[in-house]
Amino acid sequence: MRLLPLVVTVVLTVALAYYIYIPLPDGIQEPWKLMFLDAAFRATMHLASLKHWLGIDHYVTSIRGSTAAFEGTMKGLMSSESSGAVIPGVKVSDIDFAGIPVRVYEPPAGGEGHLRRGLMFFHGGGWALGSGKKGSYDETNRMVSDELNTVVVSVEYRLYPEVHFPVPYLDCLAAAKHFLSPEVLAKYAIDPERVAVSGDSAGGNLAAAVAQEISIDDSASVKFSVQVLIYPVLQALDFNTPSYIENQHIPILHRPIMVQFWLQYLGADLSLQPQMLVNNHSASQHSTITPELRSRLDWTTLLSQKYKKNHKPLVVEKGSHELLKEIPGLLDVRSSPLLAGPEVLAKCPRAYVVTCEYDVLRDEGLMYVRRLQDAGVTVTNDHYEDGFHGCFSFTMWPMEFDVGKRMLRGYINWLQNNL
Numbered sequence: 001m002r003l004l005p006l007v008v009t010v011v012l013t014v015a016l017a018y019y020i021y022i023p024l025p026d027g028i029q030e031p032w033k034l035m036f037l038d039a040a041f042r043a044t045m046h047l048a049s050l051k052h053w054l055g056i057d058h059y060v061t062s063i064r065g066s067t068a069a070f071e072g073t074m075k076g077l078m079s080s081e082s083s084g085a086v087i088p089g090v091k092v093s094d095i096d097f098a099g100i101p102v103r104v105y106e107p108p109a110g111g112e113g114h115l116r117r118g119l120m121f122f123h124g125g126g127w128a129l130g131s132g133k134k135g136s137y138d139e140t141n142r143m144v145s146d147e148l149n150t151v152v153v154s155v156e157y158r159l160y161p162e163v164h165f166p167v168p169y170l171d172c173l174a175a176a177k178h179f180l181s182p183e184v185l186a187k188y189a190i191d192p193e194r195v196a197v198s199g200d201s202a203g204g205n206l207a208a209a210v211a212q213e214i215s216i217d218d219s220a221s222v223k224f225s226v227q228v229l230i231y232p233v234l235q236a237l238d239f240n241t242p243s244y245i246e247n248q249h250i251p252i253l254h255r256p257i258m259v260q261f262w263l264q265y266l267g268a269d270l271s272l273q274p275q276m277l278v279n280n281h282s283a284s285q286h287s288t289i290t291p292e293l294r295s296r297l298d299w300t301t302l303l304s305q306k307y308k309k310n311h312k313p314l315v316v317e318k319g320s321h322e323l324l325k326e327i328p329g330l331l332d333v334r335s336s337p338l339l340a341g342p343e344v345l346a347k348c349p350r351a352y353v354v355t356c357e358y359d360v361l362r363d364e365g366l367m368y369v370r371r372l373q374d375a376g377v378t379v380t381n382d383h384y385e386d387g388f389h390g391c392f393s394f395t396m397w398p399m400e401f402d403v404g405k406r407m408l409r410g411y412i413n414w415l416q417n418n419l
Protein backbone atom coordinates (compact mmCIF):
# COMPACT_ATOMS: atom_id res chain seq x y z
CA MET A 1 0.00 0.00 0.00
CA ARG A 2 2.81 2.40 0.85
CA LEU A 3 4.02 1.96 -2.68
CA LEU A 4 1.00 3.70 -4.21
CA PRO A 5 1.85 7.33 -3.24
CA LEU A 6 5.37 6.78 -4.51
CA VAL A 7 4.14 5.39 -7.81
CA VAL A 8 1.68 8.28 -8.20
CA THR A 9 4.42 10.80 -7.43
CA VAL A 10 6.79 9.22 -9.92
CA VAL A 11 4.14 9.05 -12.64
CA LEU A 12 3.11 12.68 -12.07
CA THR A 13 6.72 13.83 -12.06
CA VAL A 14 7.44 12.01 -15.29
CA ALA A 15 4.25 13.38 -16.87
CA LEU A 16 5.15 16.91 -15.80
CA ALA A 17 8.72 16.56 -17.04
CA TYR A 18 7.36 15.21 -20.31
CA TYR A 19 5.03 18.21 -20.59
CA ILE A 20 7.80 20.70 -19.84
CA TYR A 21 10.75 19.15 -21.64
CA ILE A 22 11.25 20.06 -25.28
CA PRO A 23 14.50 19.59 -27.17
CA LEU A 24 16.09 22.96 -27.88
CA PRO A 25 19.05 23.83 -30.11
CA ASP A 26 22.42 24.30 -28.40
CA GLY A 27 22.51 27.95 -29.44
CA ILE A 28 19.69 28.86 -27.06
CA GLN A 29 20.92 30.13 -23.70
CA GLU A 30 19.05 29.41 -20.46
CA PRO A 31 17.09 26.54 -22.09
CA TRP A 32 15.31 25.42 -18.90
CA LYS A 33 13.91 28.85 -18.28
CA LEU A 34 12.57 28.91 -21.83
CA MET A 35 11.06 25.43 -21.42
CA PHE A 36 9.20 26.50 -18.28
CA LEU A 37 8.00 29.67 -19.97
CA ASP A 38 6.80 27.68 -22.96
CA ALA A 39 5.07 25.10 -20.74
CA ALA A 40 3.29 27.94 -18.92
CA PHE A 41 2.11 29.32 -22.27
CA ARG A 42 0.99 25.92 -23.51
CA ALA A 43 -0.86 25.24 -20.27
CA THR A 44 -2.60 28.62 -20.63
CA MET A 45 -3.56 27.78 -24.21
CA HIS A 46 -4.80 24.31 -23.29
CA LEU A 47 -6.90 25.66 -20.44
CA ALA A 48 -8.28 28.40 -22.69
CA SER A 49 -9.19 25.89 -25.43
CA LEU A 50 -10.95 23.73 -22.85
CA LYS A 51 -12.96 26.69 -21.55
CA HIS A 52 -13.79 27.72 -25.11
CA TRP A 53 -14.91 24.19 -25.95
CA LEU A 54 -17.06 24.07 -22.82
CA GLY A 55 -18.61 27.37 -23.83
CA ILE A 56 -17.41 29.16 -20.68
CA ASP A 57 -15.30 31.83 -22.32
CA HIS A 58 -13.79 32.79 -25.69
CA TYR A 59 -10.27 31.36 -25.63
CA VAL A 60 -8.64 34.72 -26.34
CA THR A 61 -10.40 36.43 -23.41
CA SER A 62 -9.47 33.49 -21.25
CA ILE A 63 -5.78 33.79 -22.19
CA ARG A 64 -5.95 37.51 -21.42
CA GLY A 65 -7.42 36.66 -18.00
CA SER A 66 -4.65 34.19 -17.19
CA THR A 67 -1.97 36.60 -18.36
CA ALA A 68 -3.43 39.37 -16.20
CA ALA A 69 -3.42 37.08 -13.15
CA PHE A 70 0.20 36.10 -13.90
CA GLU A 71 1.20 39.74 -14.28
CA GLY A 72 -0.53 40.61 -11.03
CA THR A 73 1.48 37.96 -9.22
CA MET A 74 4.68 39.15 -10.86
CA LYS A 75 3.96 42.77 -9.92
CA GLY A 76 3.45 41.64 -6.33
CA LEU A 77 6.79 39.89 -6.39
CA MET A 78 8.50 42.82 -8.05
CA SER A 79 7.34 45.44 -5.59
CA SER A 80 8.67 43.40 -2.67
CA GLU A 81 11.89 42.45 -4.43
CA SER A 82 12.99 45.42 -6.46
CA SER A 83 11.92 49.01 -6.37
CA GLY A 84 13.51 50.05 -9.67
CA ALA A 85 10.18 49.71 -11.48
CA VAL A 86 8.98 53.29 -11.25
CA ILE A 87 10.97 56.03 -12.88
CA PRO A 88 10.11 59.19 -10.96
CA GLY A 89 10.65 61.89 -13.58
CA VAL A 90 8.39 60.46 -16.30
CA LYS A 91 4.78 61.65 -16.40
CA VAL A 92 2.33 59.00 -17.57
CA SER A 93 -1.15 59.82 -18.89
CA ASP A 94 -3.85 57.61 -20.38
CA ILE A 95 -5.66 59.70 -22.98
CA ASP A 96 -6.81 59.25 -26.54
CA PHE A 97 -5.43 60.31 -29.91
CA ALA A 98 -8.15 60.71 -32.53
CA GLY A 99 -10.40 58.45 -30.47
CA ILE A 100 -7.75 55.72 -30.01
CA PRO A 101 -6.64 55.06 -26.42
CA VAL A 102 -2.95 55.76 -25.89
CA ARG A 103 -0.54 55.95 -22.97
CA VAL A 104 1.79 58.93 -23.16
CA TYR A 105 5.14 59.04 -21.35
CA GLU A 106 6.62 62.51 -20.99
CA PRO A 107 10.15 63.07 -19.74
CA PRO A 108 10.74 66.03 -17.41
CA ALA A 109 10.50 69.24 -19.43
CA GLY A 110 13.81 70.61 -20.64
CA GLY A 111 14.59 74.29 -20.81
CA GLU A 112 12.53 76.82 -22.77
CA GLY A 113 12.54 76.07 -26.50
CA HIS A 114 14.16 72.69 -25.89
CA LEU A 115 12.65 70.06 -28.20
CA ARG A 116 12.45 66.36 -27.39
CA ARG A 117 12.37 63.20 -29.44
CA GLY A 118 9.07 61.41 -30.15
CA LEU A 119 8.37 57.68 -30.45
CA MET A 120 5.13 55.86 -31.22
CA PHE A 121 5.05 52.26 -30.02
CA PHE A 122 2.79 49.36 -31.08
CA HIS A 123 2.92 46.30 -28.81
CA GLY A 124 2.99 42.69 -30.02
CA GLY A 125 0.68 39.76 -29.22
CA GLY A 126 -0.56 38.40 -32.55
CA TRP A 127 -3.13 41.22 -32.97
CA ALA A 128 -5.11 39.44 -30.23
CA LEU A 129 -3.17 39.67 -26.97
CA GLY A 130 -1.08 42.11 -25.00
CA SER A 131 -1.22 45.73 -23.99
CA GLY A 132 1.30 48.52 -23.94
CA LYS A 133 0.23 49.19 -20.36
CA LYS A 134 1.34 45.80 -19.17
CA GLY A 135 4.46 43.85 -18.44
CA SER A 136 7.79 44.90 -19.80
CA TYR A 137 6.28 47.15 -22.50
CA ASP A 138 5.30 49.71 -19.88
CA GLU A 139 8.72 49.57 -18.25
CA THR A 140 10.57 49.72 -21.56
CA ASN A 141 8.62 52.74 -22.75
CA ARG A 142 9.25 54.57 -19.46
CA MET A 143 12.93 53.77 -19.77
CA VAL A 144 13.13 55.08 -23.34
CA SER A 145 11.27 58.21 -22.31
CA ASP A 146 13.59 58.84 -19.39
CA GLU A 147 16.95 57.84 -20.88
CA LEU A 148 16.46 59.37 -24.32
CA ASN A 149 14.41 62.44 -23.38
CA THR A 150 11.60 61.14 -25.57
CA VAL A 151 7.84 61.55 -25.56
CA VAL A 152 6.67 57.95 -26.01
CA VAL A 153 3.13 57.19 -27.14
CA SER A 154 2.03 53.58 -26.74
CA VAL A 155 -1.10 52.76 -28.72
CA GLU A 156 -3.90 50.56 -27.38
CA TYR A 157 -5.26 49.55 -30.77
CA ARG A 158 -8.26 47.20 -30.77
CA LEU A 159 -7.69 43.44 -30.88
CA TYR A 160 -9.18 40.16 -32.08
CA PRO A 161 -11.84 38.81 -31.44
CA GLU A 162 -13.50 42.21 -30.98
CA VAL A 163 -12.17 43.39 -34.36
CA HIS A 164 -10.02 42.14 -37.20
CA PHE A 165 -8.07 43.53 -40.17
CA PRO A 166 -8.00 46.33 -41.16
CA VAL A 167 -9.27 47.80 -37.86
CA PRO A 168 -6.07 47.37 -35.78
CA TYR A 169 -4.06 48.87 -38.65
CA LEU A 170 -6.50 51.76 -39.08
CA ASP A 171 -6.41 52.46 -35.32
CA CYS A 172 -2.62 52.67 -35.44
CA LEU A 173 -2.66 54.82 -38.56
CA ALA A 174 -5.16 57.26 -37.04
CA ALA A 175 -3.10 57.54 -33.85
CA ALA A 176 0.07 58.05 -35.92
CA LYS A 177 -1.44 60.81 -38.05
CA HIS A 178 -2.67 62.59 -34.93
CA PHE A 179 0.78 62.28 -33.31
CA LEU A 180 2.54 63.67 -36.40
CA SER A 181 0.25 66.68 -36.69
CA PRO A 182 2.17 69.93 -36.15
CA GLU A 183 -0.17 70.98 -33.31
CA VAL A 184 0.37 67.80 -31.29
CA LEU A 185 4.12 67.83 -31.84
CA ALA A 186 4.20 71.47 -30.70
CA LYS A 187 2.06 70.71 -27.66
CA TYR A 188 4.54 68.07 -26.49
CA ALA A 189 7.61 70.06 -27.58
CA ILE A 190 8.74 67.33 -29.99
CA ASP A 191 11.27 67.95 -32.75
CA PRO A 192 9.40 67.04 -36.02
CA GLU A 193 12.68 65.75 -37.47
CA ARG A 194 13.07 63.19 -34.71
CA VAL A 195 9.96 61.04 -34.52
CA ALA A 196 10.14 57.23 -34.61
CA VAL A 197 7.62 54.48 -35.08
CA SER A 198 8.39 51.20 -33.38
CA GLY A 199 6.86 47.83 -32.57
CA ASP A 200 7.61 44.20 -31.88
CA SER A 201 6.14 41.13 -33.63
CA ALA A 202 2.55 41.99 -34.64
CA GLY A 203 3.35 45.51 -33.45
CA GLY A 204 6.33 45.49 -35.83
CA ASN A 205 3.91 44.53 -38.59
CA LEU A 206 1.73 47.53 -37.74
CA ALA A 207 4.78 49.82 -37.47
CA ALA A 208 6.06 48.77 -40.91
CA ALA A 209 2.63 49.12 -42.52
CA VAL A 210 1.94 52.52 -40.95
CA ALA A 211 5.44 53.74 -41.85
CA GLN A 212 4.80 52.80 -45.50
CA GLU A 213 1.43 54.55 -45.62
CA ILE A 214 2.73 57.76 -44.01
CA SER A 215 5.76 57.73 -46.33
CA ILE A 216 3.63 57.78 -49.47
CA ASP A 217 0.98 60.14 -48.07
CA ASP A 218 1.58 63.50 -49.75
CA SER A 219 -0.76 65.23 -47.33
CA ALA A 220 1.42 64.34 -44.33
CA SER A 221 3.66 67.32 -43.68
CA VAL A 222 5.64 65.52 -40.97
CA LYS A 223 6.77 61.94 -41.48
CA PHE A 224 8.48 59.40 -39.28
CA SER A 225 12.25 59.84 -39.39
CA VAL A 226 13.03 56.25 -38.40
CA GLN A 227 11.23 52.93 -38.06
CA VAL A 228 12.14 50.22 -35.57
CA LEU A 229 10.93 46.72 -36.31
CA ILE A 230 11.60 44.06 -33.69
CA TYR A 231 11.15 40.57 -35.14
CA PRO A 232 8.22 41.86 -37.25
CA VAL A 233 5.47 39.81 -38.91
CA LEU A 234 5.62 40.80 -42.59
CA GLN A 235 3.93 38.28 -44.86
CA ALA A 236 1.35 35.48 -44.98
CA LEU A 237 1.91 33.88 -48.38
CA ASP A 238 4.75 31.54 -47.47
CA PHE A 239 4.64 29.52 -44.27
CA ASN A 240 7.50 27.35 -45.53
CA THR A 241 10.47 29.69 -45.44
CA PRO A 242 13.61 28.07 -44.00
CA SER A 243 12.96 29.81 -40.68
CA TYR A 244 9.34 28.63 -40.56
CA ILE A 245 10.57 25.08 -41.14
CA GLU A 246 13.64 25.15 -38.86
CA ASN A 247 11.95 26.85 -35.94
CA GLN A 248 8.46 25.41 -36.12
CA HIS A 249 8.75 23.81 -32.68
CA ILE A 250 10.80 26.54 -31.01
CA PRO A 251 9.10 28.45 -28.21
CA ILE A 252 7.38 30.68 -27.79
CA LEU A 253 5.95 31.29 -31.27
CA HIS A 254 5.22 27.88 -32.75
CA ARG A 255 4.46 27.75 -36.47
CA PRO A 256 0.77 26.69 -36.27
CA ILE A 257 0.11 29.44 -33.72
CA MET A 258 1.48 32.09 -36.08
CA VAL A 259 -0.77 30.78 -38.85
CA GLN A 260 -3.70 30.91 -36.45
CA PHE A 261 -2.89 34.51 -35.50
CA TRP A 262 -2.95 35.36 -39.21
CA LEU A 263 -6.31 33.67 -39.83
CA GLN A 264 -7.78 35.47 -36.82
CA TYR A 265 -6.35 38.81 -37.91
CA LEU A 266 -7.66 38.46 -41.44
CA GLY A 267 -11.10 37.38 -40.27
CA ALA A 268 -10.78 33.96 -41.90
CA ASP A 269 -12.07 30.57 -40.85
CA LEU A 270 -9.62 28.91 -38.45
CA SER A 271 -10.26 25.56 -40.13
CA LEU A 272 -8.14 26.79 -43.06
CA GLN A 273 -4.95 26.35 -41.02
CA PRO A 274 -3.90 23.01 -42.57
CA GLN A 275 -4.23 24.48 -46.08
CA MET A 276 -2.13 27.49 -45.16
CA LEU A 277 0.56 25.34 -43.56
CA VAL A 278 1.17 23.68 -46.93
CA ASN A 279 1.02 26.98 -48.86
CA ASN A 280 -2.19 25.99 -50.65
CA HIS A 281 -3.28 29.63 -50.53
CA SER A 282 -0.33 30.75 -52.65
CA ALA A 283 -0.25 28.02 -55.28
CA SER A 284 1.48 28.86 -58.56
CA GLN A 285 -1.76 28.63 -60.55
CA HIS A 286 -3.16 31.74 -58.84
CA SER A 287 -2.98 34.41 -61.48
CA THR A 288 -3.48 37.12 -58.82
CA ILE A 289 -0.01 36.32 -57.51
CA THR A 290 2.07 37.64 -60.37
CA PRO A 291 5.73 36.64 -60.73
CA GLU A 292 6.57 40.23 -59.77
CA LEU A 293 4.58 39.92 -56.52
CA ARG A 294 6.09 36.52 -55.79
CA SER A 295 9.60 37.88 -56.25
CA ARG A 296 9.01 40.30 -53.37
CA LEU A 297 9.06 37.40 -50.92
CA ASP A 298 11.19 34.93 -52.84
CA TRP A 299 13.65 33.79 -50.21
CA THR A 300 15.67 31.82 -52.76
CA THR A 301 16.92 35.14 -54.14
CA LEU A 302 16.49 37.44 -51.11
CA LEU A 303 18.22 35.37 -48.44
CA SER A 304 21.91 34.67 -48.14
CA GLN A 305 23.23 31.10 -48.33
CA LYS A 306 23.75 31.10 -44.56
CA TYR A 307 19.95 31.00 -44.12
CA LYS A 308 18.91 29.18 -47.29
CA LYS A 309 21.08 26.18 -46.50
CA ASN A 310 19.66 23.20 -48.40
CA HIS A 311 16.03 24.20 -48.08
CA LYS A 312 13.73 23.93 -51.09
CA PRO A 313 10.87 26.34 -51.69
CA LEU A 314 7.37 24.95 -51.34
CA VAL A 315 5.26 26.23 -54.22
CA VAL A 316 2.32 23.91 -54.83
CA GLU A 317 0.84 23.91 -58.29
CA LYS A 318 -2.87 23.64 -57.68
CA GLY A 319 -3.71 24.42 -54.09
CA SER A 320 -7.02 25.99 -53.28
CA HIS A 321 -8.33 28.66 -55.61
CA GLU A 322 -10.98 30.08 -53.32
CA LEU A 323 -8.62 30.96 -50.50
CA LEU A 324 -7.32 34.24 -51.91
CA LYS A 325 -10.85 35.31 -52.76
CA GLU A 326 -12.12 34.29 -49.33
CA ILE A 327 -9.29 36.11 -47.55
CA PRO A 328 -8.53 39.24 -49.59
CA GLY A 329 -6.32 40.55 -46.75
CA LEU A 330 -3.66 38.00 -47.75
CA LEU A 331 -2.58 40.17 -50.67
CA ASP A 332 -3.03 43.52 -48.95
CA VAL A 333 0.19 45.47 -48.29
CA ARG A 334 -1.47 46.93 -45.19
CA SER A 335 -1.40 43.45 -43.64
CA SER A 336 1.77 42.25 -45.37
CA PRO A 337 4.32 45.06 -45.71
CA LEU A 338 6.81 42.73 -47.45
CA LEU A 339 4.51 42.80 -50.50
CA ALA A 340 5.03 46.53 -51.07
CA GLY A 341 6.69 47.55 -54.31
CA PRO A 342 10.19 49.05 -54.52
CA GLU A 343 8.75 52.52 -55.24
CA VAL A 344 7.00 52.47 -51.83
CA LEU A 345 10.00 51.04 -49.98
CA ALA A 346 12.24 53.73 -51.45
CA LYS A 347 10.24 56.38 -49.61
CA CYS A 348 10.37 54.60 -46.24
CA PRO A 349 12.34 55.97 -43.30
CA ARG A 350 15.69 54.66 -42.11
CA ALA A 351 15.21 51.37 -40.36
CA TYR A 352 16.43 49.36 -37.40
CA VAL A 353 15.37 45.74 -37.84
CA VAL A 354 15.94 43.14 -35.14
CA THR A 355 15.91 39.47 -36.13
CA CYS A 356 16.40 36.30 -34.11
CA GLU A 357 18.03 33.10 -35.28
CA TYR A 358 15.41 30.95 -33.50
CA ASP A 359 12.26 32.57 -34.82
CA VAL A 360 9.81 31.47 -37.53
CA LEU A 361 9.72 35.15 -38.61
CA ARG A 362 13.49 35.43 -39.02
CA ASP A 363 13.53 35.14 -42.81
CA GLU A 364 10.80 37.65 -43.54
CA GLY A 365 12.65 40.14 -41.34
CA LEU A 366 15.88 39.48 -43.25
CA MET A 367 14.07 39.74 -46.60
CA TYR A 368 12.60 43.09 -45.62
CA VAL A 369 16.08 44.30 -44.64
CA ARG A 370 17.37 43.26 -48.05
CA ARG A 371 14.45 44.81 -49.96
CA LEU A 372 14.66 48.11 -48.07
CA GLN A 373 18.41 48.24 -48.77
CA ASP A 374 17.84 47.42 -52.45
CA ALA A 375 15.39 50.34 -52.54
CA GLY A 376 18.10 52.66 -51.17
CA VAL A 377 16.99 52.84 -47.52
CA THR A 378 19.66 52.77 -44.80
CA VAL A 379 19.05 49.77 -42.56
CA THR A 380 20.74 48.49 -39.43
CA ASN A 381 20.02 44.80 -38.88
CA ASP A 382 20.86 43.43 -35.45
CA HIS A 383 20.64 39.68 -35.71
CA TYR A 384 20.71 37.80 -32.41
CA GLU A 385 22.32 34.42 -32.93
CA ASP A 386 20.90 33.18 -29.62
CA GLY A 387 17.62 35.09 -29.91
CA PHE A 388 14.15 33.56 -29.83
CA HIS A 389 10.83 35.17 -30.72
CA GLY A 390 9.44 37.21 -27.84
CA CYS A 391 12.69 37.75 -25.93
CA PHE A 392 12.30 41.54 -26.11
CA SER A 393 9.43 41.10 -23.63
CA PHE A 394 11.57 39.18 -21.16
CA THR A 395 13.98 41.77 -19.89
CA MET A 396 12.90 42.17 -16.29
CA TRP A 397 13.06 40.08 -13.16
CA PRO A 398 11.67 37.48 -12.58
CA MET A 399 11.14 36.69 -16.26
CA GLU A 400 14.39 37.84 -17.75
CA PHE A 401 16.68 36.39 -20.38
CA ASP A 402 20.16 37.67 -21.02
CA VAL A 403 19.45 37.91 -24.78
CA GLY A 404 16.33 40.00 -24.05
CA LYS A 405 18.35 42.42 -21.95
CA ARG A 406 20.99 42.73 -24.66
CA MET A 407 18.25 43.37 -27.22
CA LEU A 408 16.71 46.10 -25.09
CA ARG A 409 20.13 47.74 -24.65
CA GLY A 410 20.73 47.51 -28.41
CA TYR A 411 17.34 49.12 -29.07
CA ILE A 412 18.01 52.03 -26.73
CA ASN A 413 21.54 52.52 -28.07
CA TRP A 414 20.37 52.56 -31.66
CA LEU A 415 17.68 55.13 -30.87
CA GLN A 416 20.22 57.17 -28.93
CA ASN A 417 22.49 57.35 -31.97
CA ASN A 418 19.94 57.49 -34.78
CA LEU A 419 16.83 59.29 -33.60
Ligand SMILES: *[C@@H]1O[C@H](CO)[C@@H](O)[C@H](O)[C@H]1NC(C)=O
Binds near residue numbers: 275278
Ligand atom coordinates in the same frame (compact mmCIF):
# COMPACT_ATOMS: atom_id res chain seq x y z
C1 LIG B 1 -3.92 21.39 -50.89
O1 LIG B 1 -4.42 21.44 -52.20
C2 LIG B 1 -4.38 20.20 -52.90
C3 LIG B 1 -4.78 20.44 -54.34
O2 LIG B 1 -5.96 21.14 -54.45
C4 LIG B 1 -5.29 19.21 -52.16
O3 LIG B 1 -5.27 17.97 -52.82
C5 LIG B 1 -4.83 19.06 -50.74
O4 LIG B 1 -5.71 18.24 -50.01
C6 LIG B 1 -4.74 20.40 -50.03
N1 LIG B 1 -4.11 20.25 -48.74
C7 LIG B 1 -4.74 20.49 -47.59
C8 LIG B 1 -3.96 20.26 -46.35
O5 LIG B 1 -5.89 20.90 -47.53
